[in-house]
Every structure is written in C-alpha cells, then in structure tokens.
Amino acid sequence: MNHGDTLLQVKDLKTHILGRDGLRVTKAVDGVSFDLKRGETLGIIGESGSGKTMTALSIMRILPEAARVISGEILFNGENLLKKGDAEMRRLRGEQMSMILQDPMVSLDPLFTVGSQLAEPLKVHRRLSGAPLANRMTELMSAVSIPSPETRLKQYPHQMSGGMLQRIVGAIAISCDPQLLIADEPTTALDPTVQAQFLDLLETLRDSKHLSVIVVTHDFGVAARLCDRVMVMYAGRVVEMGPIREIFDHPRHPYTKALLASIPDATELGARRLRSIEGSPPDLAMLPPGCPFAPRCPSVLERCHREYPGEFRIASEHVASCWQVSAQ
Amino acid sequence: MLRYFFSRLRLAVITILGVSLIVFVTSRMSGDVTLLLLPQDASEADIKAMQHELGLDAPYYVQYYKFLRNVADGDFGESLRYREPAFSLIMSRLPATLELAFSAFILSTIVGLLMGIVSARMRSSWIDYFSRIFSITAQSMPSFWVGIMLILVFAVELHWLPTSGAQGVEYLVLPVVTLALVPIASTLRITRSAMLQTLDADYVKFLRVKGLREQFIVWKHALRNALVPVIAISGLTLGFLIGGTVIVESVFAWPGLGNLMVESIFTRDYPVIQAGVLVTSIFLIFLNLAVDLLFGVIDPRVRFG
Known part of the structure; x- marks a missing residue:
C-alpha cells in the first residue's frame, strides 16, 4: 500500500x-x-x-x-x-520499523553469540533457516563491512570493539529491510x-x-x-x-x-x-505556564512568561514556536 | 583451563589439611574420651592404661602425624564407641544425608527461581509482596523451630505425614521442606533482583526492537542472565544445606551423617568426628570447584586462569 x-x-x-x-x-x-x-x-x-x-x-x-x-x-x-x-x-x-540504540556495548546479550542474535529477527519475521539463513547473515555482515563474517558470527559481544558491535547492531536492525x-x-x-x-x-x-x-x-x-x-x-x-x-x-x-x-x-x-x-x-513535572525556555532566554519578552507561543511559519517548511518570531 | 584446575586442586589440599588440624585439636580439647569409656570408679592406673592403649597419651603433634599417615593409607581409625572403622561408618550414613541435602537443593532452586521470576515480572503485585514477605520470614526462622512446627501441624494434628524416621518418600517431605526454606528465600531474592536488573537492560530493549515475543525474551535471554548470580551462590547454598542437616536430622531422627556427628561429639568419638568432617569438607570443596567450572559453560566472558 x-x-x-x-x-x-x-x-x-x-x-x-x-x-x-x-x-x-x-x-x-x-x-x-x-x-x-x-x-x-x-x-x-x-x-x-x-x-x-x-x-x-x-x-x-x-x-x-x-x-x-x-x-x-x-x-x-x-x-x-x-x-x-x-x-x-x-x-x-x-x-x-527498527532502531539502533545508543551504546553498542550493552545492546547485545552478553551470553549469546552475535550470530544467534542476528538470526533471531530473520527466523521470526522471515522464517529463514538452514542455508538461506546462513547466506542472509553473511550478506548482512558484509553489508556493514565486517571482515571474515563466518568467524565473527560465532563470537560473543565481549570479543569485539564498540565500533564493530555498533555495525552489527546496525546489521540486525536492517536485517528484514x-x-x-x-x-x-x-x-x-x-x-x-x-x-x-x-x-x-x-x-x-x-x-x-x-x-x-x-x-x-x-x-x-x-x-x-x-x-x-x-x-x-x-x-x-x-x-x-x-x-x-x-x-x-x-x-x-x-x-x-x-x-x-x-x-x-x-x-x-x-x-x-x-x-x-x-x-x-526545567523540571518537566512542574512546567511554568508560558514558554519553558523563558527563564533561560536572552531575548525574553514579558508575554513569554504568561503564554506558550504557537507555531509560526517562517518559510514553507520552516516553523518556530517563539513570540520573538511573531513580533518580527 | 587445566592449569586453573590444578591450582584449585593445590588450594583444596591446603584447605583440607587446615580443616583436619582444627578438627583434630578441638575434638581432643573437648574432654577425655577415656572417662566416658571406663566405669565411674575406674582407677587412675586404669585411665592411664586406656589412654596408652588408644594412643592418647602421646603429644598432639605425634598423634596428628600418625593420623595423617593413616589417612594417607585410607585408614581413618576405628570408632571408639562402635569398634568399627570410622570411614565405613561415615559412608553408611552419608547417602541418607545427601538424599536430604540434594532434595532440598533441587526444591529450593526450582521454587526459588520460579518465585523470583514471577515476582520480578509482576513487580508490585500481590504475588511480589507475598514473595518478599515470605523471603524475609523464611530467612529469619530457625530451622529447629520450623521443623517442630511442621511436625506439630502436619504430623500431630493433621496426620498427613509421619513425624520422624526414614522408611519411605513421605518421610522425606517435612525435613526437606524445613531444610529448603532458607535457600528458597535466598534464591528467590537473588533471582528477583537479577531479573529486574536484566529486564531493564538495554539488550532486552533491543530484543524488543527486533520484534521478539516477551515470553521468549524472558525465558531465553533474561533467565540465562539472571542464572549467573544464582549459580554463583549455589556452592554456598550446598554448603549451608549439608551443614544444616545436622540440626534437621536431629529434629526428624533422620539416620544420616548429621545425627552420627552430633552423637559422636557427645561421646567424644574422635576418629568418627575427624572422618566425618574431612569427608564432608572434601565433598564440598569439589562441589564448589564444579560450580565454578559450570560458570564457564553459562557465561562466555568467564576465563579460567
């Protein structure tokens, strides 16, 4: 669709x-x-x-x-x-839809091989197994430029560097396109x-x-x-x-x-x-009534403390929420 | 790996020697066995003769040296009371104690793990509150009291189970439950906190990103991670259980090693005390080694060396 x-x-x-x-x-x-x-x-x-x-x-x-x-x-x-x-x-x-998290060192389960964790979404969503699964995994590892993928797939997260792990996390994230x-x-x-x-x-x-x-x-x-x-x-x-x-x-x-x-x-x-x-x-549990940035704003207006500014269109795709913008 | 094994083995020998020395000296310091073996009106000469016969008149270090030499030959001496080899006496009682201890270990591991997992997954539910109250209560009740209360309720009042003895499986229930209560509580608490920590970890979040089922995440990934600290304490738990049998066996008249040890301490039966403590300590040392090696199987980050 x-x-x-x-x-x-x-x-x-x-x-x-x-x-x-x-x-x-x-x-x-x-x-x-x-x-x-x-x-x-x-x-x-x-x-x-x-x-x-x-x-x-x-x-x-x-x-x-x-x-x-x-x-x-x-x-x-x-x-x-x-x-x-x-x-x-x-x-x-x-x-x-997929996601890559901030810290690759803790994004993978330390007790399972990288390969088994790459295989999981492919098994669940694509029902792959055997040779097609192995091929797809090697292909993904190459797509994120991991050298000697067969060896790497058998290793555990602690055996790899942060950069390599983030690339593997990337490979897992895009595994099902x-x-x-x-x-x-x-x-x-x-x-x-x-x-x-x-x-x-x-x-x-x-x-x-x-x-x-x-x-x-x-x-x-x-x-x-x-x-x-x-x-x-x-x-x-x-x-x-x-x-x-x-x-x-x-x-x-x-x-x-x-x-x-x-x-x-x-x-x-x-x-x-x-x-x-x-x-x-500001403390998000106790927001002031006006613009939340007002207390830190260098060009604050009196109005900013009272009312939250609506969205003002500056150009066709450019918008900002600020009373200053509306004043200009 | 092999080097690790041998260094642990060396450490084990030193530990066992230390244990033997402490037991040897303290059992002799507890009193003179000849006074119990001879009639009340025995003369000084009779006592001297008996001490000489048993080799107790020699200095401690001579006695200890002789003891070690005999042990090296597999001879733990003869029971002063039963006039039987101490080692075979111990071995005839050991199976009953192990039956008790391992049943309690299996029970506490299964129940503790299950309660811990459910408690963590249903955090702040009534099940969680119940588990937490249970674990505090169970860890603060002394086992001799628990044993007596269980006998009172399930044997004396309800007649569901026998009070004491060991003639069948139904005799195992009350002593095993008594013994397992504390380790259930400790396993529960460790599993719960490990599980809570694991379910909060980023890799669990990433498993959810992958679209895996929650049950799969909990039982495959989270459980295995939560098992690491549980296995870490299982060596201690086993030690606690085998030591705990001393009290529980007395309460339930269980014909095991614990009962024999208590009896031997009262009758100052030195060879039996020594053999009993040595055999159990060797047993525990090797169990702990096995537990440590098991770590390497479950956690790939563990390196031996």
Whole structure:
C-alpha cells in the first residue's frame, strides 16, 4: 500500500511518565507533531531530557513501564500504531520499523553469540533457516563491512570493539529491510574516528536500502552530516523545525541559536571559552505556564512568561514556536 | 583451563589439611574420651592404661602425624564407641544425608527461581509482596523451630505425614521442606533482583526492537542472565544445606551423617568426628570447584586462569 510520500506522521503526541505515587507527572513529550517522508532523514535535536528519546520509544512502542502515551496519533503507512495490539506491533517491529540504540556495548546479550542474535529477527519475521539463513547473515555482515563474517558470527559481544558491535547492531536492525530506521544517539558511545566511519555506513545503508531515518542526537555535526530536516526539541516540545541549511544559516528560535553558538569551533580553539546556555532545563513535572525556555532566554519578552507561543511559519517548511518570531 | 584446575586442586589440599588440624585439636580439647569409656570408679592406673592403649597419651603433634599417615593409607581409625572403622561408618550414613541435602537443593532452586521470576515480572503485585514477605520470614526462622512446627501441624494434628524416621518418600517431605526454606528465600531474592536488573537492560530493549515475543525474551535471554548470580551462590547454598542437616536430622531422627556427628561429639568419638568432617569438607570443596567450572559453560566472558 502506498500512502503517498509520507511514511510516518506523528500528531500531537503526548507521552507522560507517572511517578510512583501516581501524583507526579513528568511531561516527557508534550504535544509533538511532525511528518517523515519516504527516503527522508529527519534529525531530532535537543539536550538530555528534552524528550527526543521518549518520542522515538513512543513510535516503536517500547516505552518503559512508567511511561504512557496519553494522547495523539502515530500514523505509519496511514495506520495508527497506537491502536495496534501487542502482537501486531511485534510483527511491525524489527520487520518494518527498527532502531539502533545508543551504546553498542550493552545492546547485545552478553551470553549469546552475535550470530544467534542476528538470526533471531530473520527466523521470526522471515522464517529463514538452514542455508538461506546462513547466506542472509553473511550478506548482512558484509553489508556493514565486517571482515571474515563466518568467524565473527560465532563470537560473543565481549570479543569485539564498540565500533564493530555498533555495525552489527546496525546489521540486525536492517536485517528484514525495514522502511523506518530510528537511530538513537548512534555515535555518542563511539570513539571519534569510529564515529565518522559509522555515519558513512549509515548513509550508505540509507541510500542502498531506501530507508527513512530518524536520527536522535544532541550533535549538530551528526545532523548536518545525515539529515534533510531537523526538529529541535526543548522540554518535551518542538521549538523549531526546518530544512537543515535553513536551521544552520537562519535559526529563529533563541534556543536553536544558543545550541548552535555552543558548538566548539576548532578554528578558534583557545581563542574563547566554550559557550554554554545559562541555567538548566526545567523540571518537566512542574512546567511554568508560558514558554519553558523563558527563564533561560536572552531575548525574553514579558508575554513569554504568561503564554506558550504557537507555531509560526517562517518559510514553507520552516516553523518556530517563539513570540520573538511573531513580533518580527 | 587445566592449569586453573590444578591450582584449585593445590588450594583444596591446603584447605583440607587446615580443616583436619582444627578438627583434630578441638575434638581432643573437648574432654577425655577415656572417662566416658571406663566405669565411674575406674582407677587412675586404669585411665592411664586406656589412654596408652588408644594412643592418647602421646603429644598432639605425634598423634596428628600418625593420623595423617593413616589417612594417607585410607585408614581413618576405628570408632571408639562402635569398634568399627570410622570411614565405613561415615559412608553408611552419608547417602541418607545427601538424599536430604540434594532434595532440598533441587526444591529450593526450582521454587526459588520460579518465585523470583514471577515476582520480578509482576513487580508490585500481590504475588511480589507475598514473595518478599515470605523471603524475609523464611530467612529469619530457625530451622529447629520450623521443623517442630511442621511436625506439630502436619504430623500431630493433621496426620498427613509421619513425624520422624526414614522408611519411605513421605518421610522425606517435612525435613526437606524445613531444610529448603532458607535457600528458597535466598534464591528467590537473588533471582528477583537479577531479573529486574536484566529486564531493564538495554539488550532486552533491543530484543524488543527486533520484534521478539516477551515470553521468549524472558525465558531465553533474561533467565540465562539472571542464572549467573544464582549459580554463583549455589556452592554456598550446598554448603549451608549439608551443614544444616545436622540440626534437621536431629529434629526428624533422620539416620544420616548429621545425627552420627552430633552423637559422636557427645561421646567424644574422635576418629568418627575427624572422618566425618574431612569427608564432608572434601565433598564440598569439589562441589564448589564444579560450580565454578559450570560458570564457564553459562557465561562466555568467564576465563579460567
């Protein structure tokens, strides 16, 4: 079935985390909406605790026990994932949508061989066994450029480096040719030299397998490298969204500006101190009524403390939620 | 692997020697056996003669040296009370004790694992609260009291099971339950916390990403990971169980090694005490070695050396 150009559509998603007493509610994701076109790569950028990983886990429907999707819709190929039963969801996961986690060193079960863990989704979703299974596994290992795949498949995770493990995690994630791949901070736990290699690999896989990708990251460098569009999140909300060049060249939201200004520049190393954003992210269980960024915002207006700004369209694909933008 | 085995073997020999020395000295320090063997009105000369006959008048180090030499020849001496070789006496009682200890071990492993898994999967449910209260209660009750209470309820009042003795399977139930209670509780607690930790791990999240069934994730991946700490304590559990038989066998008049040991301590039957302690300690040392080697089978990260 073809549902036009759009693979994934998230509408007003709210994911809240309930405290143990049932009273404290943390609004981890608070009304997030976005689209993902086929073959497109979208970056979700923000600090830790901005709700970017929670958004990803909500889409995969593998939220931790305390977290609930309170409202919203997640349309995947036109079907609402939030209305699907567990069994249906399980058939989609690993088969049509997949995910790469942050730390490859803990993404695989230490007690089982890499091969047995690569075989699992192929057995479950593709019902492969025997020679076809072995062939497919070797093929996948080559696709993520692992040398001597037959030997590696028989080894355990602790016998491999982080970079190699992340490539194997990648191989497992794409083993059933999914349409959607979510990469949650895929390079954060890797060495800088290995990071570049893995980003190359991700790019190659995306282009050769026609994947639609969501990259969750706090690193504008990673986003610039891979993404067509980025979505900047703060305190569980989307504050700015637009094509990557637009965001880089003409950021409109003060938070985006601050994030871009905090990227260390190698050319002026030592020339100035690292710039950081004053203050700290708000407590998501006790959000102020207005804009959550207001307390840290350098160009705050009186209105910002009272009312949450709506979404203002700057260009056809560029939107930002800020009273400053509306004033201009 | 082989080097590891031999270094453990060397350590085992040292441990056994240490155990033998401690048992040898303490049993002799507990009192003079000749006073129990001779009539009350025996003369000083009679006592001296008896001590000489049994070789007890020699200094400890001479006696100990003789004991070790005899043990090396497979001779643990003769029981002072039964006038029978101590070793064969021990061996005739050992099977009954092992039957008790291993039944309790199997029971505690199965029940503890199951309760721990269910408790972790249904965290904060009434089953979980019950398991936690059970494990605290079970670990704080002394086994002699538990044994007597079980006899009172199931044998005296309800007549479901026999009070004591060993004439069939039904005689095994109460002593095994008494003995297994504490290890059930400890296995339960370790399984529960290991399981909770495992189910929270990133690799479990990734298994869910792959679209695997929750039952498969729990019983294949999480359980195997949770088994690692359970196996780690199983050597200790076995030691506890074999030591615990001393009390339980007394309560249930079980004709095992524990009962024989208590009896031998009261009658200062040195050769039997020595043989009993040595045999059980050798047994436990090798069980622990087997447990450690089992680690390598279940966890590929374990390297021996």
